[in-house]
Amino acid sequence: MKRNQPWVGTVVLSGMLVLSACSGNNGPAEAPNAPTTPSNQENTATEGNKEPVTIEFMGHGNPNEKKIFEALIAAFEEEYPNVTVKYTSVPPGEYSQKLTTLVSSGKAPDVFYVGGSEFYRFAEAGTVLNIQSFLDQTDLFHPDNVWETALNRYRYDGSNVGAGDLYGLPKDVGPWAFVYNKTLFEEAGVAPPPAEAGAWTWDDLLEAAQQLTIDENGDGKPDQYGVGAYSLESAVWGNGGQFIDYDTGTVMVDQPEFYEAMQYVADLSLVHGVSPNQEAEQALNAYTRFLNGKLAMFAMGPWDQPAFWELPFEWDIAAWPASPNTGETATWLGSMGLAISAKSDHPQEAFDLAAFLSLDEDGQRENYQLGQAVPNLIDMARGEFLEQDKAPASRQVFLDIIEDYGRPDVPALSKDTQWIDTFWQDASKVWNGNMSAKDFTAEIQPKMQELYDKGNK
Amino acid sequence: MNAKLTGYRRKELAWLYLFVAPPVLGFLLFGLAPIVFSIYISFQKWDMLTEPQWVGLGNYNDILNDGKVFISMYNTVYLMIGIPIGMLLSLLLAILMNRKFKGISFMRTIYYLPVISPIIAISLLWQWILNQDYGLLNNYLWDVFGIQGPNWLGDPNWVKPSLILIGLWGGLGANMVLYLAGLQSVSSTYYEAAEIDGAGAWHKFSKITVPLLSPIHFFILVMGVIGAFQTFSQIYVLATDGGPEYSGATIVFYIFQHAFKYFNMGYASAAAWLLGVMIFIITLLQFKLSKRWVYQD
Numbered sequence: 001m002k003r004n005q006p007w008v009g010t011v012v013l014s015g016m017l018v019l020s021a022c023s024g025n026n027g028p029a030e031a032p033n034a035p036t037t038p039s040n041q042e043n044t045a046t047e048g049n050k051e052p053v054t055i056e057f058m059g060h061g062n063p064n065e066k067k068i069f070e071a072l073i074a075a076f077e078e079e080y081p082n083v084t085v086k087y088t089s090v091p092p093g094e095y096s097q098k099l100t101t102l103v104s105s106g107k108a109p110d111v112f113y114v115g116g117s118e119f120y121r122f123a124e125a126g127t128v129l130n131i132q133s134f135l136d137q138t139d140l141f142h143p144d145n146v147w148e149t150a151l152n153r154y155r156y157d158g159s160n161v162g163a164g165d166l167y168g169l170p171k172d173v174g175p176w177a178f179v180y181n182k183t184l185f186e187e188a189g190v191a192p193p194p195a196e197a198g199a200w201t202w203d204d205l206l207e208a209a210q211q212l213t214i215d216e217n218g219d220g221k222p223d224q225y226g227v228g229a230y231s232l233e234s235a236v237w238g239n240g241g242q243f244i245d246y247d248t249g250t251v252m253v254d255q256p257e258f259y260e261a262m263q264y265v266a267d268l269s270l271v272h273g274v275s276p277n278q279e280a281e282q283a284l285n286a287y288t289r290f291l292n293g294k295l296a297m298f299a300m301g302p303w304d305q306p307a308f309w310e311l312p313f314e315w316d317i318a319a320w321p322a323s324p325n326t327g328e329t330a331t332w333l334g335s336m337g338l339a340i341s342a343k344s345d346h347p348q349e350a351f352d353l354a355a356f357l358s359l360d361e362d363g364q365r366e367n368y369q370l371g372q373a374v375p376n377l378i379d380m381a382r383g384e385f386l387e388q389d390k391a392p393a394s395r396q397v398f399l400d401i402i403e404d405y406g407r408p409d410v411p412a413l414s415k416d417t418q419w420i421d422t423f424w425q426d427a428s429k430v431w432n433g434n435m436s437a438k439d440f441t442a443e444i445q446p447k448m449q450e451l452y453d454k455g456n457k
Numbered sequence: 458m459n460a461k462l463t464g465y466r467r468k469e470l471a472w473l474y475l476f477v478a479p480p481v482l483g484f485l486l487f488g489l490a491p492i493v494f495s496i497y498i499s500f501q502k503w504d505m506l507t508e509p510q511w512v513g514l515g516n517y518n519d520i521l522n523d524g525k526v527f528i529s530m531y532n533t534v535y536l537m538i539g540i541p542i543g544m545l546l547s548l549l550l551a552i553l554m555n556r557k558f559k560g561i562s563f564m565r566t567i568y569y570l571p572v573i574s575p576i577i578a579i580s581l582l583w584q585w586i587l588n589q590d591y592g593l594l595n596n597y598l599w600d601v602f603g604i605q606g607p608n609w610l611g612d613p614n615w616v617k618p619s620l621i622l623i624g625l626w627g628g629l630g631a632n633m634v635l636y637l638a639g640l641q642s643v644s645s646t647y648y649e650a651a652e653i654d655g656a657g658a659w660h661k662f663s664k665i666t667v668p669l670l671s672p673i674h675f676f677i678l679v680m681g682v683i684g685a686f687q688t689f690s691q692i693y694v695l696a697t698d699g700g701p702e703y704s705g706a707t708i709v710f711y712i713f714q715h716a717f718k719y720f721n722m723g724y725a726s727a728a729a730w731l732l733g734v735m736i737f738i739i740t741l742l743q744f745k746l747s748k749r750w751v752y753q754d
Contacts, residue, residue, distance in 0.1 A: 097717045104505035121720075125506035278701075282611030283590035418719055421698070428701050454519075455719075 050082035053346045056109035057353060058088045058102075059171075060095040064306060068370055072363045076356045083349045103127050108341040110350035111357075113171060115336040116412040123156040123167050124415065128339040132165040134351040140359045145378050147173055147402055153412060154337050161413055167339060169358035172302075172373035174334035175401035176231060176409075178320045179300040179392070181293060183313035184224075188212055193297070193318035195394040197329040197405055202235075202264060205297070205321040209274035212296040226274035227297040228286030231320065233410060235261035237330030239323040243410045243420065244452065251419065251452055254445040261323065262430060262437035270433045278432045301334065302398060305371030309390060317392040319400065333406030374398050416455025419448045499727035504720045516727035526728065528703050529711040532617060536688060536707065539621040539628075540681040544674065547629050551636035552666075565637075569630035576627070580694035583623045584610070610695055613704035620705060623691060632677050639673040640666070671751045679743055686736050689713065708732055 059069060066089040073085045088109070090098050096118060102108050103122070114122055122128045135141045143151070150170035157164025178193065185192045190211050193200050209226025216223040236243065241257030244250065252258060268275040276286060276295075289295040293313050300308065300317070308315060322329045338354040340347060357363060364375040368385050375381040381402075386395050411417040426444060429435040435443075499516055501509035520526050554565055571579060586593045587609035595606035609619040647665045656664070689709040696705030699714075706714075712732070716725035 100505050100717075100720055121504065121506060125504070127506055279589060279608045279611055282608055283588060416719060425698060425703055 052082050052084070053349050054084045054086060055111065055344070055346050055350050055353060056086045056088070057111040058090060058099065058109040059113045060090050060092040064370065065089075065303075065372060068367060068372060069357070071366065072357055072360075073353075075360075075362065076353055079356070080349070080352055083352070085353060103341075106343065108343060110341055110344040110346060111338060111354050112341070113336050114168060114339045115334075116409065117414050117417050119154065119168060119337055119339065120156075120161050120413070120415045122339065123161065126342055128167045129342045129344065129347060129350075130165050130167055131169070131340060131351055131354070134348070134355075135166060138351075138355055140355045146170070146359065146376050147378060149173070149333065149402060149406070149408075150335050150376065153335050153408060154339070168337035169354050170376050171336045171338050171358060172367075173376065173402055174301045174303065174336075175374065175398045175406050176234075176331045176334065177300055177317040177392075177397055177401060178234075178297065178331070179290075179304075179308075179315055179317050180297045181290070181295065181313055182316050184212060184293070184296045192316070193321065195318050195397050195400075197319040197400060198322045198327055200319065200321045201324040201327075202321050203324055206268070206272060206274065209268070209297065210272065213274045221280070222273065224294045225276050225280075225289065225296070227268060228276055228281075228289055228295045229299055230265050230268055230275060231299055231331060232262060232265050233407075234320040234329075234331045235265050235323070237407060238320065238326065238328050239264075240326045240328065243423075244414075246413050249452060249457060251445055251448045253423065253441040253448065257325075259437040259441045260325075262427075262441065266430050266433070266437060269431070278428060302368075302371070302373050305390075305392075309371065315391055316394050317397045318394065319397060319405075329405050331401055331406055332409040333401060334409050335412075374402065414452070414456055416451075418455055419451035422451060423448055495726040495729065498723050499730050501723040503722045505722055506720075509723065512723065516724045517731070519724065520728050520731065525703060525706070526708070526711060529699075529706045529708045532703075532705065533686060533688065533707045535617045536620055536624065537682060537685045539624045540678065540685065542621075543625050543628050543632060543681070544677055546625065547632035547677075548636050548670070550629060550633045551640055552662075554633065555637055555640045565633075568633055571627045572630040574627075576690040577694055579623065579627055580691045583619075583626075583691075584695055587619055610705075611701060613700070613702045616696060616700045616705040620688075620691060620695070623695075624688075628681075635673050635677060636670065639670045643669050668752055672753065675743075675747050675751045679740060682739060682743070683736055686732065 057073070059065075061069075069087060069089070073087055077083060077085060095113070099108075099112060099114070099118075108127065114128065119128070147170070150173045151166065152162050154166055154168035154170065155162055155164045156167050180193055182192060185208075188211055190208050193205070193208070205227065212224065212226040213222045214224040215221065233243075236258050239257045239261040241255055241261055242252040243258075245252055269277040269280075276284075276289065286295055286298055290298040291307070291311065293311075320329050320331045338358055340350045340354055344350045358376055361377065361380065364377050364380055365384070367373050368375050368380075368388070371390070375385050381399060386399070388395065411420050414420070423444060427440070430437050430440045498509065500511060500513060502512045502515070503509035550568060554561065554568070585591075587595075589595060589606070589608040589611060592606075592609070594609070598604045598606040607615045609615050643666065647669070648661055651661050651665060687709055688707045692700075692705055692707050692710045693713070696710075699706035699710065708728070709732070712725050712728045715721045715728065
C-alpha cells in the first residue's frame with residue numbers, strides 16, 4: 001500500500017492538471033466576487049434585505065471615457081449599495097471580437113456596449129434582453145425626454161430594427177458635424193460657414209475652400225488645404241441620393257443623385273485641388289492637418305471636443321453645405337447603445353446600471369461637461385448644454401443634426417456590412433481619379449446588391 | 458493487459474502513460490478537437506450567436522465565387538518572391554559572418570535582432586520609414602539620389618514590394634543562423650581537395666558550398682513557403698482593411714476578416730481548410746521534388 005502512494009499522487013496531480021486546464025476560464029470570472037463580498041454584507045445590514053449582487057459591465061473607449069465611466073460607476077454603487085459593478089474596458093479594435101466570443105461561450109457580461117449592425121445581430125439571435133417592462137417601471141425614464149431617433153435604434157420588432165420594444169438604451173448620440181478653423185477664415189477675410197442648414201451650398205464651400213488652399217513654400221503642393229475628409233454621406237443624402245433603400249433592400253449607388261454627389265466629393269481634390277488627394281491623405285491624415293491648423297474645414301463628432309479644446313486657434317461647427325440641386329442638408333448620426341444580456345442572472349440590477357449610465361442627470365451632466373457626448377436628456381441638451389461656456393459656440397448645430405437632418409449611419413441597419421465595406425474598399429478608384437463615379441458605381445452596384453442579399457435577407 | 462508482463466513492467470508502463478498523458482490530452486482537447494470541429498463547421502452557416510445551419514458545400518461554393526479570395530491568393534503568392542531573394546542575401550551574409558574577426562558575435566547579434574523583435578513593433582517602425590512625405594526612406598532617396606520615392610504603403614502597386622522589403626529585413630537573421638550552422642558543418646577537406654585540383658573561390662562556392670548546403674536550402678524554402686501562406690500580422694498593422702484596393706490582403710487576412718469581422722465562422726473555416734489543403738499539397742510536392750536536388754549524406 002505504502003509503495004503505491006506516489007503513484008496515486010501522480011494520478012491525482014495529472015488529473016488536476018487536466019481539469020484545471022479545462023475549467024481555467026471559469027475560475028477568474030468568479031474570483032473577483034470574493035474580496036468585495038464583505039463590504040457588500042456591511043451595506044446590506046444597513047440597507048435592508050437586498051442580496052449583495054455583482055454584475056459585469058464591458059465597454060470600450062479612450063482613457064478619458066474609461067475615467068468618466070469609473071466615476072459614473074462609483075456614483076451608481078453609492079446609490080445602489082448592494083450592487084458591485086465589475087467594469088472592463090477593452091480597446092475599441094478588439095471589442096467586437098471579444099464580445100462575440102464571450103456571448104457565444106455563454107459568458108456575456110450583464111451590461112455591455114453594442115451598436116449598429118451588431119445590435120441587429122444580437123437582437124435577432126436573442127442575445128440582448130427586451131427591457132420594455134423594466135423601462136415601464138423605472139422613474140428614470142421619460143420617453144419624451146430622450147431623443148427619439150436615438151431610442152429607435154434600439155427598438156426591435158422581431159424582424160427589423162427601428163420599431164417595436166426597446167432592447168437597449170443609448171449610451172450616447174454622435175452627430176457628425178462640419179467644423180471649421182475660425183482663425184484661418186478670419187485671417188483670410190473669408191465669411192465662415194453659417195450654422196443654419198441650407199444657407200451654404202456646395203458652391204459656397206468650393207469658393208471658400210479655394211481661397212483657403214495655400215501653397216506656402218511654392219513647391220507646387222498646397223501646405224494648407226480648404227477642406228478635408230468631406231463626408232460622402234452628407235453629399236449623397238443632401239443631393240437626394242441614398243446608399244440603400246432599406247425598405248426594399250435595393251442598393252442605390254448607381255443612381256444619378258448618388259454618383260453626382262460622389263463625383264463632387266472626388267473633384268474637390270481631383271479637379272479643384274482644395275482637398276488633400278489620396279496620397280496627401282495617406283502621408284498626413286485630415287485629422288492631423290486640422291489639429292496642425294493646416295486645414296480650414298473638416299468634420300467632427302462631440303467626442304472630439306476634449307482634443308479640440310486644446311487647440312491654439314478658434315474653431316466652431318456649422319451646418320453641412322447643402323446640395324445646390326435640392327437645397328437640402330444631411331449628415332449621419334451615430335450612436336452606441338447599452339444592452340443587457342438575455343442570460344444575465346441579475347437583469348434588474350443590470351437594467352438599473354444601464355438606465356443610470358444612459359439617463360441619470362448627474363451622469364449625463366458630467367459626460368457633456370467633459371466633452372464626451374451630447375446629453376441623452378432633451379431638456380438638459382436644450383438647456384444647460386447649449387449654455388456651456390466652451391467651443392463650439394454654435395452648439396445648436398449638434399442638436400439640429402439630432403432633431404432635424406441627421407440620419408442613422410449607413411451600416412447601422414444592416415446585419416452584415418460586407419456590402420458597404422466593399423464599396424469603401426474599392427472607392428479609392430474614384431478618389432484617385434482612375435474611374436469616374438458614374439462608371440464605378442455602375443460597376444460595383446451588382447456586387448454590393450449580391451453581398452447585401454446574401455448577408456441580410 | 459498482457460498477462461506476460463511482470464508487475465514491475467506493468468508499473469513502469471503505467472508511469473509512462475501518466476507522463477505522456479498531459480501533452481497528449483492537451484493536444485486532443487485544444488489541437489485535434491478544434492481541427493475536427495472546424496471541418497464540421499465549414500459545412501455550416503454559423504455566426505457564433507445562433508444555431509449553426511447546414512449548408513453543405515455552400516461555403517466552398519461561395520468562396521470560389523468571391524473575387525476577393527483570388528486577389529488575396531495572388532497577393533500571397535506575390536509575396537513569395539521574397540523567399541529566393543532572402544535565401545540569396547542570407548547566404549551571402551552567413552558567408553561574411555563565417556569568419557573570425559573581432560566583434561563577430563556583436564555583428565551576428567545585430568543581424569539577428571529583428572528576429573526576436575515583435576512583429577507588431579517592426580510593422581509600426583516600417584510604417585514610419587515608409588511614410589511618403591516624412592519617411593526616412595523617401596527622404597534618403599531624395600537627399601542622396603534626387604528621386605521622389607513612391608507612396609510605399611498607399612499606392613496599390615507598391616504595397617506588396619514594401620511588404621517583401623519588410624519581410625526580407627525581418628527574416629534575414631533567422632536564415633543567416635541556419636546557413637551559418639550549415640557552413641560550419643561543411644568539412645574543410647573538400648575545399649583542400651578542390652584547391653589542390655586548382656579550383657578558385659567561385660568554383661569552391663558553386664560546386665561545394667552551395668550543393669552541400671542543399672538540406673538547408675530545402676528547409677528554408679519549405680518553411681518560407683508555409684510562412685508566406687500564413688502572413689498576417691504585418692498586413693493587419695500596415696494595410697488597413699486590406700490596403701488600397703485590397704492590394705495588401707493575404708489569404709489569412711481574408712480568413713480573419715470573415716471570422717472576426719463578419720463572424721461567418723463556417724465560411725472562414727471553409728477558407729482555412731482550402732488553404733490547409735493547398736499548403737499540404739505544395740509541401741508534399743516540394744518533398745517529392747527535393748529528391749532530385751537535395752543532397753543527403
